[in-house]
Amino acid sequence: MTYSVAVSGASGYAGGEILRLLANHPDVEITTVTAHANAGDPLVRHQPHLRSLRHLELQPTTPELLSGHDIVFLALPHGQSGQYTDALEDVSLVVDAGADHRLTSEAAWSQFYGGDFHEPWTYGVPELLVSGGKQRANLVGATRIAAPGCNASTVSLSLAPGVAAGVIDPSDVVSVLAVGPSGAGKSLKPHLLGSEILGSANPYAVGGTHRHIPEIQQALRGAGAADPRISFTPVIVPMARGILATSTAPIAGDATDAEIRAAWETAYGDETFVQLLPAGEVPRTADVIGANTALMGLAIDRAANRVVVVTAVDNLAKGTAGAAIQSMNIALGLAETTALTVNGVAP
CATH class of the missing domain: 3.40.50.720 (NAD(P)-binding Rossmann-like Domain)
Known part of the structure; x- marks a missing residue:
């Protein structure tokens, strides 16, 4: 048909x-x-x-x-x-x-x-x-x-495995995203002109005002979070397409490094379009342009007692x-x- x-x-x-x-x-x-x-x-x-x-x-x-x-x-x-x-x-x-x-x-x-x-x-x-x-x-x-909203799905996919497995604390999530201006649409906006963004990084919707925040919280509740709270800061950077989202959350309880990594491996090991990179590797936006792929790097920062997830997607794809x-x-x-x-x- x-x-x-x-x-x-x-x-x-x-x-x-x-x-x-x-x-x-x-x-x-x-x-x-x-x-x-x-x-x-x-x-x-x-x-x-x-x-x-x-x-x-x-x-x-x-x-x-x-x-x-x-x-x-x-x-x-x-x-x-x-x-x-x-x-x-x-x-x-x-x-x-x-x-x-x-x-x-x-x-x-x-x-x-x-x-x-x-x-x-x-x-x-x-x-x-x-x-x-x-x-x-x-x-x-x-x-x-x-x-989905492109920023929202990127952050939600980044953190949902840790929430579902109980290895991170979703009440203290921090996400900072480098995003391309195509996510804001094609309508003329002076602050997105090439002369305004080339050679510059421009944060926007700072301080809990971005519209994708409730969408992320909704997704994390679906994964098992009781009261997800997120500090969310997107930054326009001079690339036409792409999102590089760095999301961190405290390690929950006495979760081991092996248990933490296993949460993401179990969640995405059989997925075609969401791929967890080997330990020690982090993605670049250049590697996902034009693709329906989310590439994800996972790090465990024991000094700060936090899990760090870096995810790259093409925001339009x-x-x-x-x-x-x-x-x-x-x-x-x-x-x-x-x-x-x-x-x-x-x-």
Whole structure:
């Protein structure tokens, strides 16, 4: 069976990455691409790298135009997906790459986002540990999927094994992330101009204000944390793509080095897209660009009594579009790795 697909927000970074990956998917046909201000333009005017899709023209984003497809991907700014998802009841599978359906807490939504709260959908991080299993099981047969926030899924995947195994204390988590500006979207923002970020590192959303914090806490609760608390500091650095997340947490009780490392080895030893590096190695963002891979390095700092996890992902691939398509594959009963690669692009 070939599934017809519509992608909204197709002129943006997330929408473009969804299209790049879907273009090589043997089980889907991209029939419709939509945008707002760019409607009426050829897709390749805004995504010139997508040569196999040069025949497509951007259509206006309306519920009527999105309806009637087998699968709809929404790659819209936060707070804009809900107005469409309510009107897409006839669509068999809807995948939202925005935040509108990620959070289960209305209070957390009001605090960090504001506006109308929409029902939570199945969270699109298959490898995440939840209730003694993996989120993958919840994605089987799902009809509504909330793709993750790129920073949130990176930190959650980094720490969930330690939480589930009881070898770290999730009440004192510190995460500092170097992130590429593509995670902020394609809209013009003066502080993200090349002249502003080249040769500089710029922290933002400092002091517990970043919108991905409640998403991380929600994921860690699912892994078994009673009251996860996190100091979360993202820093824009001059690389187009990528996240390098350094997350630390206290060692719990008398957990041994072997027990700590075993927690991550057990969690990810059989996973294709989340890979724990050998002891003593840490990843680089350069090694995951274009790939649906999260590379993870684990260190045990006995002097500070903390576990240190360094994780690299491509924020547009594994962080957003890759996770969305991986989750789609699971929901539809397709091979999970279809149209996704573990291989990055170098140099």
